[in-house]
Amino acid sequence: MVMTVDTMRRPVGEQLRGWRERRRLSQLELAIEADVSTRHLSFVETGRSRPSRDMVLHLAERLEVPLRERNRLLLAAGYAPAFQENSLDSASLKPVAAAVRQILAGHEPYPAVVVNARSELLDANSAVGLFLGDVAPHVLVPPVNVLRVALHPDGMARNIVNLPVWRSHLLERLRRQIATTGDPTLHDLLDEVTGYPGGEHPDGLDASAAVALPLVYRHAGKELTFVSTLATFGAPLDITVAELAIEAFYPADSETAAVLRSTTAAS
Structure with missing residues (x-):
């Protein structure tokens, strides 16, 4: 539907x-x-x-x-809506915005982003700059969509070492989201990003990943390895809050952790 x-x-x-x-x-x-x-x-x-x-x-x-x-x-059914939709910068959502900023700041020196239900970037911490250094300006024109940034050939894709596997993961996640919400905007986004080059892993998995699917990203001549988590707010009553998601990236090895710490210290 x-x-x-x-x-x-x-x-x-x-x-x-x-x-x-x-x-x-x-x-x-x-x-x-x-x-x-x-x-x-x-x-x-x-x-x-x-x-x-x-x-x-x-x-x-x-x-x-x-x-x-x-x-x-x-x-x-002929009834008034039950749930409000307030902007994240509105007075009523000030506590939520403060909590989001605290999470983002607390996660540094590791990257973290906040997105809405359509994968549009709402906020990010400074460590995300590591992913955006080689992204073409036209891919970052607002509203910035993180799936477009990740998979566009002028975006992060050019530096994602395991692109077919990571691309399969992102596309499958988007398909599940479409199945859950039926949002036609997400259908349009899926049509767009599946048209980008990069291939897909046959079964969408990386057999070498022992615990979680990693993102392997090339930065400054080094291959950095990340695992990520996706967090949402519990029991939301506001549409904006219900559709917020925080994706946080963690170093999957000591070498990546060291690069992130040194990058932050140098900035």
């Missing part, structure tokens, strides 16, 4: 059925999970019964529908 303008105009029952099918649940399975009768769920999906506001939110919660799409379900 791709979220288009036509999709958002569809009755709420059809949209709920779409999300159920996306999650590969039968009516019976969802009814049991949501503690409602299959008859009532069937009536909701076919439009024979108008769900209450609480029922829309209840089903959306069980279906793990993103907050942005929950608002759209509510609007389709």
Whole structure:
């Protein structure tokens, strides 16, 4: 189910059925999970019964529908949105922004970035400059998209030693995100980045990676090896917060750690 303008105009029952099918649940399975009768769920999906506001939110919660799409379900059912969307620099999200900055600063001298649900760069620490030194200016025109930066032939890709494997990892992650959210913007991004050269590993894995898939990056004539983590905020009630992700890179060996420390000390 791709979220288009036509999709958002569809009755709420059809949209709920779409999300159920996306999650590969039968009516019976969802009814049991949501503690409602299959008859009532069937009536909701076919439009024979108008769900209450609480029922829309209840089903959306069980279906793990993103907050942005929950608002759209509510609007389709004739109710006001339940979740706000504030800018990260707004007064209401000041504590969140402060926490993000603390995480970024605390992670130095190792690189870390903050992105939204569309992989657009919202913030980064100074150590990320190591990845951006050879990136062409046109790839960094705002809004900067980190997948484009990573995979564009004029971006990081030219220095990623294990590009086919890392590219496979990023593309598979994007495909999973599309499967979860149905965001049409992500479909467009996938079409774009899959058109870049670089190849893909046949099974998307690196057999030499004993613990986690590494990023091997060439910098100043040296090959630096990183592993990364992806963190999100727990129990968010704001769309912006729900869509934030912090990707932090860690040195996978002592040589990489030493280069990062010396780079920071020299700056």
